[in-house]
Amino acid sequence: METVLSGIRPTGNLHLGNYFGAVKSFVKLQDEYKCFFFIADWHSLTTHPKPADIQQSVRTILAEYLACGIDPEKAAIYVQSDVPEVLELYLYLNMNAYLGELQRVTTFKEKARKQPDNINAGLLTYPTLMAADIIIHRADKVPVGKDQEQNMEMARRFARRFNQMYEVDFFPEPASFAYSDKAVKVPGLDGSGKMGKSEGNAIYLVDDATTIRKKVMKAVTDAGPTLPNSEKPEPVANLFTLLEIVSPKSTYDYFNEQYNNCSIRYGDLKKQLAEDIIAFNTPIRERILSYSSDLPYMERVARMGAEKARESASKTLNEVRHIIGFRSC
Ligand code: ADP
Ligand code: TRP
Numbered sequence: 403m404e405t406v407l408s409g410i411r412p413t414g415n416l417h418l419g420n421y422f423g424a425v426k427s428f429v430k431l432q433d434e435y436k437c438f439f440f441i442a443d444w445h446s447l448t449t450h451p452k453p454a455d456i457q458q459s460v461r462t463i464l465a466e467y468l469a470c471g472i473d474p475e476k477a478a479i480y481v482q483s484d485v486p487e488v489l490e491l492y493l494y495l496n497m498n499a500y501l502g503e504l505q506r507v508t509t510f511k512e513k514a515r516k517q518p519d520n521i522n523a524g525l526l527t528y529p530t531l532m533a534a535d536i537i538i539h540r541a542d543k544v545p546v547g548k549d550q551e552q553n554m555e556m557a558r559r560f561a562r563r564f565n566q567m568y569e570v571d572f573f574p575e576p577a578s579f580a581y582s583d584k585a586v587k588v589p590g591l592d593g594s595g596k597m598g599k600s601e602g603n604a605i606y607l608v609d610d611a612t613t614i615r616k617k618v619m620k621a622v623t624d625a626g627p628t629l630p631n632s633e634k635p636e637p638v639a640n641l642f643t644l645l646e647i648v649s650p651k652s653t654y655d656y657f658n659e660q661y662n663n664c665s666i667r668y669g670d671l672k673k674q675l676a677e678d679i680i681a682f683n684t685p686i687r688e689r690i691l692s693y694s695s696d697l698p699y700m701e702r703v704a705r706m707g708a709e710k711a712r713e714s715a716s717k718t719l720n721e722v723r724h725i726i727g728f729r730s731c
Contacts, residue, residue, distance in 0.1 A: 406435040406579070407541035409442040409482065412459035413449070416466045417604035418679070419588035419597035422647050423547030427580060429471040431545060437477035438539050438711060439467060444482050445532070448525045449517070464700050466607060469689035478714075480707030482535065487715035491722060492527075492534040495560050498567060499530045503559075508552055529556035536576045537561050538715045543579040548587045549596065554578045568725045588647065589640035593622030608690050611680045618676035623668040631662045641671060649678040 408428060410420060428439050441463045443456060451459070460481055472479055482488065504510065504526050514521045524531075529552075536544055536557050544554060554576065561573035580586060587596050590603030597604050605617055622637040634642060638661075645654045653674060660666040693700065 403436050404542040405438070405539055406431045406543045406545065407438040407440075407536055407539050407576075408545050409440040409445075409535055410463060411442045411446045412456070412463045413446050413451075414459070414599045415462060415606040415608050416470070417597055417599065417606045418644075418647070419547070419590075419604065421470065421607060422588050423586050424545055425467070425470045425472070427545035428467075428477070431543075431579075432473060432476040435543070438541070438714070439472055439477050439479050440485075440535070440707075440711070441467075441481045442532075442535070444488075445528065448513070448520075448522060448528065450520065461694070461697070461700060464704065465690050465693035468693045468700075468703065469607070469686050474703045474706055478707045478710035479703055480711040481704055484704065484708035485538075485711045485715050487712060487719045488531075488534050488538050490719055491538050492531050494722065494726060495530045495534055495564070496527055498563055499527065499560060501526075503556075504529065507556065509549075529553050530560060533557035533560040537564075537573045538718050539711070540572075540574055540718055541576050542574050544576050545579045551578060570725055572721065572725060586647075589643050591617060591621040591640075593637035593640070605679060605683075607683055607686050609683060610687065611684070614679050614683065615676045618672050618679065619669075621672060623672075626666060626668070627661060627664045630664055634661065638668075641668075641675065645671070645675055645678070648682050649675065653678065 406428075408424060410416070410424065416425065428437070431437055441460050443460055446456070446459070464479070464481075467479055468474070507529055510526060510528065513525050517525075532553050533556060537560070544550075544557075546554065558575040558577075561575050564573055565571055589595070590597040590601050591605070592601070592603040595601060595603075605614055609617070621641060623641065624635055624638060627634075642654065642658065642661075645657060657666060657671045657674070
């Protein structure tokens with residue numbers, strides 16, 4: 403059976419972009435594949451979070467994973483720092499990762515621009531740690547959003563390089579994977595670009611109805627179409643993309659027709675969009691609140707996940723040590 407793996411950094415609450423770009427696929431895949439879903443807490447250290455915040459952030463994502471429907475009986479749900487085997491593989495991969503190629507990764511360049519006072523080596527080697535996360539379980543498929551494509555390309559490259567260097571066919575090249583046929587990009591509400599935590603334009607799964615209404619009503623639009631069937635400029639196209647994602651097709655078609663015959667009232671569209679998001683969010687929000695208050699259960703889930711992940715990781719690592727030439731005396 404093929405193996406699926408993915409992770410998210412614990413840097414805030416999950417938003418609709420995380421859900422429709424990644425977590426929704428996790429939930430579907432757990433029925434068909436051997437699955438590992440983890441919380442990338444080592445990755446979050448690149449921005450130097452406060453010690454007191456780390457545990458809370460990890461718990462938040464864990465409760466949200468569970469609330470979205472990831473089932474600890476079907477998939478291994480674990481915290482990255484509970485699986486130290488990953489670090490040894492990270493070290494081996496770093497020996498064959500070159501400064502030039504790491505410096506050329508777009509996310510590194512962006513982060514270096516955003517935090518010029520903290521261009522640390524962890525930021526540079528982010529792609530090797532991510533590759534180690536993936537190939538430690540010899541994963542075949544990795545459900546992630548479009549923005550992770552370059553990191554995935556690096557993971558494939560490191561897996562291939564290891565195989566070539568030691569003349570083995572050991573690591574599969576992990577494929578980026580979207581459950582639907584193409585990677586999704588969920589737009590934000592501010593007129594351009596993607597929905598993201600740091601973009602400040604996100605609707606979180608834990609947002610209540612009042613917050614959602616307020617955010618959606620503030621979304622950027624324009625003066626409205628003046629010619630029938632005109633192309634939608636980005637802010638409006640984004641609202642339609644959100645409708646496409648959370649509303650029934652009939653709602654999308656209704657507003658699309660109104661747009662095409664120039665009778666659309668954006669206020670009505672936003673009201674409907676807000677209600678559809680609320681209908682989607684409400685049951686998830688309730689489950690988030692209920693899991694968050696059950697720490698013993700979450701601890702059990704994390705322990706069970708770590709056990710499964712360590713078993714799989716140490717098996718890979720034993721073989722890797724052997725391939726590299728380490729033998730116990
Ligand atoms: P953020 O951009 O809010 O910091 P992350 O980078 O932690 O989110 O992303 C976690 C996962 O969610 C990744 O798989 C990423 O590809 C996916 N993701 C994040 N934002 C979006 C979005 N707007 N559309 C699609 N997928 C997304
Ligand atoms: N880089 C991913 C993100 O920012 C998180 C991540 C770390 C990851 N390791 C991974 C995703 C391994 C998939 C597989 O969203």
